[in-house]
Amino acid sequence: MREPPAADDRLRSLLPKSVRRGHGELVLTACAFLEHRFPASLEALPEQAARAAFHECWPLADRLRFVQRPLPAVAFLTRIAGLHKTRDAAGLGLLAHALARGEAVTAPGGEEERDLRRVAEALDAPEAFVAWLVSRGLDPQPALRTPGGRRGPLLRLRPHDRAVAFAGLYLLARRPQTPPPEPAPPPEEPFPFWTVFDRHTAAGQQALRDVARDLNIPPAQLEWCYALFEGLRLHAETPSPWWRHYCRDRFARIGLPLEEAHLLWEPAKAQLHEALAEEGRRLQAELYRWKLEHGERVERLRRAVAEYWARLEETPKKQPPLFD
Numbered sequence: 001m002r003e004p005p006a007a008d009d010r011l012r013s014l015l016p017k018s019v020r021r022g023h024g025e026l027v028l029t030a031c032a033f034l035e036h037r038f039p040a041s042l043e044a045l046p047e048q049a050a051r052a053a054f055h056e057c058w059p060l061a062d063r064l065r066f067v068q069r070p071l072p073a074v075a076f077l078t079r080i081a082g083l084h085k086t087r088d089a090a091g092l093g094l095l096a097h098a099l100a101r102g103e104a105v106t107a108p109g110g111e112e113e114r115d116l117r118r119v120a121e122a123l124d125a126p127e128a129f130v131a132w133l134v135s136r137g138l139d140p141q142p143a144l145r146t147p148g149g150r151r152g153p154l155l156r157l158r159p160h161d162r163a164v165a166f167a168g169l170y171l172l173a174r175r176p177q178t179p180p181p182e183p184a185p186p187p188e189e190p191f192p193f194w195t196v197f198d199r200h201t202a203a204g205q206q207a208l209r210d211v212a213r214d215l216n217i218p219p220a221q222l223e224w225c226y227a228l229f230e231g232l233r234l235h236a237e238t239p240s241p242w243w244r245h246y247c248r249d250r251f252a253r254i255g256l257p258l259e260e261a262h263l264l265w266e267p268a269k270a271q272l273h274e275a276l277a278e279e280g281r282r283l284q285a286e287l288y289r290w291k292l293e294h295g296e297r298v299e300r301l302r303r304a305v306a307e308y309w310a311r312l313e314e315t316p317k318k319q320p321p322l323f324d
Helices: 009-020 024-037 039-056 058-063 070-081 088-100 110-124 126-135 159-174 202-215 219-231 241-253 258-293 295-314
Strands: none
Touching: 009 024, 009 039, 009 070, 024 039, 024 070, 024 258, 024 295, 039 058, 039 070, 039 088, 039 159, 058 070, 058 088, 058 159, 070 295, 088 110, 088 159, 088 241, 110 126, 110 159, 110 241, 126 159, 202 219, 202 258, 219 241, 219 258, 241 258, 258 295
């Protein structure tokens, strides 16, 4: 039997970037496009929703219900796109991941260093960490193991993403009164489709090699500047000291002070944009034509998402488990 086609690297790169930049309509369109053209790829959406929640919107995590179905994932991806975002869990988790691997990490002092070491220890002893969470009133067990004994959503994440999730759970336990994220105003700028083509795509890899060679820039420095200023850019971002700590540590590892990164990026951005603008226009046109021909699919998914939220809001107003 012929295997169903897998989503190409452009769509895998587009979806998280459109969530980060606050383009909820584009998120919905991309998900409807995937449902039509690459239905097998929908199975990865719950994990993408988990990554988006913990990396960009960790206070929302205790209100998520990660299931093994794509529709709730689409609902949360579109919801996250429309909220204010913060990267405390991302910065803390990624630093803890490096520390747990034995890497030398430039850690902050005081209570922040204690938090960092506790999350790193949690990665080495997850059972003890889960017991501590339960003692604080959180129960992540359904996210770790299903009733049938299979790995839950968190354990299916890649190690560094799992570290971010553990950091988010730690912050939820340490800051139980954290309010849910507020709705954000819609972005004023259109989505820059050329930024889809980064190191996760073939076209982006080629452009990065060419620009690094032409400008005599170390490839790692160019890749990280592209990620920081474009690929990981957030709409309606709340400043995060932990994210700043992580970026400073990461850029120090590649020999570029964080405060000087923009000096390298400005001339490189112009060349990368020139190299990738046509790829971006083609992707935008492809999605536009598809939406004109299949607008009913987008509207059907929009209605399904609205019905999902309506059903969720009708449930009894009691504290739900962290995941179900």
